[in-house]
Amino acid sequence: MKTKDIEMARTAAIALLRKARIAVTAEEIETMEVTDLGLGDIKRVGVEIIVYENNDRYCAKELVLLPRQICPEHRHPRVNGRNMGKKETFRCRYGEIYLYVAGERTVRPKAKVPKEYKPFLTVGHEIVLRPGDMYTLPPNSLHWFQSGDRGAVVSEFSSTSTDENDLYTDPRVRRVRS
Amino acid sequence: MKTKDIEMARTAAIALLRKARIAVTAEEIETMEVTDLGLGDIKRVGVEIIVYENNDRYCAKELVLLPRQICPEHRHPRVNGRNMGKKETFRCRYGEIYLYVAGERTVRPKAKVPKEYKPFLTVGHEIVLRPGDMYTLPPNSLHWFQSGDRGAVVSEFSSTSTDENDLYTDPRVRRVRS
Numbered sequence: 213m214k215t216k217d218i219e220m221a222r223t224a225a226i227a228l229l230r231k232a233r234i235a236v237t238a239e240e241i242e243t244m245e246v247t248d249l250g251l252g253d254i255k256r257v258g259v260e261i262i263v264y265e266n267n268d269r270y271c272a273k274e275l276v277l278l279p280r281q282i283c284p285e286h287r288h289p290r291v292n293g294r295n296m297g298k299k300e301t302f303r304c305r306y307g308e309i310y311l312y313v314a315g316e317r318t319v320r321p322k323a324k325v326p327k328e329y330k331p332f333l334t335v336g337h338e339i340v341l342r343p344g345d346m347y348t349l350p351p352n353s354l355h356w357f358q359s360g361d362r363g364a365v366v367s368e369f370s371s372t373s374t375d376e377n378d379l380y381t382d383p384r385v386r387r388v389r390s
Numbered sequence: 391m392k393t394k395d396i397e398m399a400r401t402a403a404i405a406l407l408r409k410a411r412i413a414v415t416a417e418e419i420e421t422m423e424v425t426d427l428g429l430g431d432i433k434r435v436g437v438e439i440i441v442y443e444n445n446d447r448y449c450a451k452e453l454v455l456l457p458r459q460i461c462p463e464h465r466h467p468r469v470n471g472r473n474m475g476k477k478e479t480f481r482c483r484y485g486e487i488y489l490y491v492a493g494e495r496t497v498r499p500k501a502k503v504p505k506e507y508k509p510f511l512t513v514g515h516e517i518v519l520r521p522g523d524m525y526t527l528p529p530n531s532l533h534w535f536q537s538g539d540r541g542a543v544v545s546e547f548s549s550t551s552t553d554e555n556d557l558y559t560d561p562r563v564r565r566v567r568s
Contacts, residue, residue, distance in 0.1 A: 233410075235483060235521030235522040237522040264479070265524065270448040270477070270547055270548060272481075299445065299448070303442060343413030346443065367450075367545075369442065370448060371447040
């Protein structure tokens with residue numbers, strides 16, 4: 213990922229957090245994860261993440277999505293046979309999120325997906341989250357999401373997070389810190 | 391607890407959530423827990439709580455404290471031998487929180503405690519949380535907190551919450567929904 217693109221995304225994410233009136237520390241801004249998931253197209257596919265806490269029992273993050281940015285389809289599988297996989301709740305704080313899960317495919321979905329990514333976004337049951345709305349995903353269930361035209365800030369509450377175990381539908385995705 | 395006091399506290403809590411720009415649904419406002427913990431003195435001792443999610447693996451809440459309201463000293467003990475007790479993280483979103491835990495007693499603490507409650511607030515190591523600041527409590531550790539003059543909104547991220555098991559230092563406390 214180009215340094216210029218990372219910095220553009222970081223600056224835009226900080227502006228969205230300000231608009232959403234989410235208080236974050238200077239250190240959190242500094243260490244915010246800004247990732248294009250290895251696809252080199254961060255304006256359209258990527259996510260900006262502040263991990264508040266991730267311990268042996270629970271995890272809390274703030275996710276920022278730039279306008280129309282897509283977090284690609286993935287699931288959180290069982291890890292070391294210990295549990296059913298990560299369970300997570302999304303709570304929209306600002307903007308709009310179009311979340312897609314398994315189930316009846318929504319006709320005329322709100323997401324706008326560039327053609328080249330369509331083969332890797334296979335679930336199509338739409339859930340629209342506006343500020344104050346929440347949705348809890350069962351462990352190991354496929355999901356992807358896109359923000360609306362204004363971008364979005366979403367709180368994620370979950371069991372322990374082990375990002376390196378996430379399984380993405382698009383085999384080109386690399387879940388590494390930039 | 392008098393109905394008038396409950397409604398006063400509920401109204402003040404809603405105003406604080408608005409000031410903090412925390413988006414909540416009409417249903418969340420409706421079902422918000424407003425408790426004086428059985429002490430009948432909600433302006434000085436009590437807490438207002440919106441439970442976002444509480445499942446078998448994690449919990450997320452928004453806590454609202456009216457100006458100078460005290461959440462009395464308690465701990466989250468081991469339940470059914472299953473774990474070490476609830477582990478929890480506080481993240482200040484708005485206002486100021488003075489949190490007290492075991493450790494060296496802070497000289498000239500920021501909390502202002504009415505005389506009659508002092509015997510039941512035994513730990514005195516102060517942690518000041520301002521917007522964006524966080525603190526994670528180990529399981530089963532005594533703690534209590536008070537907000538500053540403007541009140542406060544605090545996100546609580548934790549393992550599963552079972553309030554009925556909480557142990558309070560003040561034997562008069564009753565942790566029941568009003």
